[in-house]
Amino acid sequence: MPRIRNDPNFNICLDYASINFANTRAQLINENVDEEQAIQLLRNIWQANNETDKVLWQQQLAEDREQREHAQRIQEDEQERVKQERIDEEDAARKEERKKNKHKYIPILDTGIPDEPSVTPCSMTDAMVLSTLADGSTAWISSASARNAKSVINDENLPFEEFCQACPRFLVALEEANWPEDRIRMMALFWRNIQVHKYRSLRDPIAQKTLLVYQAEQRRRWHVAAKSSTGPYNISTVNEKVLADTREKVYWEERLKRDNARDYKVSL
Incomplete structure (x- = not known):
């Protein structure tokens, strides 16, 4: 179905009484329908079509909104996936860091500087x-x-x-x-x-x-x-x-x- 480009709620009925529609009116005039009735009939047809367009317009707006929301959900899901992937990578890196450098994360003992330095097997060269x-x-x-x-x-x-x-x-x-x-x-x-x-x-x-x-x-x-x-x-x-x-x-x-x-x- 072709898209409606303009909001039909702002449409104005055509002037079917003008000379531009004389030929259209003539096709409707007969022994039972005079010119005024032909004009009103054209107006009624236009009004019915416009009401149909209004319904289609609302449906189109709803579909557009649903598509935007769907696209936004996809984008948000992708952003969340990338974010979670980054969090997982950082978490894995932290776990690997803790594994390689266990001493870096050992809780600090509730003791102060000893009066005499402890004798340890490691040297001072890597301090x-x-x-x-x-x-x-x-x-x-x-x-x-x-x-x-x-x-x-x-x-x-x-x-x-x-x-x-x-x-x-x-x-x-x-x-x-x-x-x-x-x-x-x-x-x-x-x-x-x-x-x-x-x-x-x-x-x-x-x-x-x-x-x-x-x-x-x-x-x-x-x-x-x-x-x-x-x-x-x-x-x-x-x-x-x-x-x-x-x-x-x-x-x-x-x-x-x-x-x-x-x-x-x-x-x-």
Whole structure:
């Protein structure tokens, strides 16, 4: 059936009394039908046809609406299929990630930094360290790479203010690397407690150096423990005993550097 292009509800009956329809009227006029009756008959025929078109128009609108809704359902079903397919792929990838890196998802133990580092069979070479590159950017690299790369500054050797600026960047990097939320929160609190510790406000230059060395060492040790039978403990709270031991070590290391520099000058 041909489509109706215009809404018949807005159609206006033709002027069958005009000269344009004189021939049509003449064909209807006889001894029982005069001209006025012929005009009315034409009007009635037009009205009946228009009423039929109105019914067909509504049917056409309903069919068009049904086709649009059907097409929309197909599109929505396809979008849902693609979405579910993506979810399934991501879920499979997460399961594979958890399978390959079980240590990454082991719950953090409700214990803090131990007073003495645990002895573990794995080495420190694969621990990730927070370092600044020569161009000023920051990156996670293995501790082995840090020792071998001349263009890398270990975070314990950064000025304290640069360390503070780097921490938020690394939290973003952790999120982009899909670290579990509990570990991101722990690291955020860990660095916050380092930055607000009373050592930072002391005039003693050894104090801030101690904080940097402490956070670098404890983070590396945490990575090692997380991959060992010890499991990941919570490093967010500063262990004051370990910090005091670190300060003692930093003091003697700095004193040894000064003594060596003095002896070198004397030898010259």
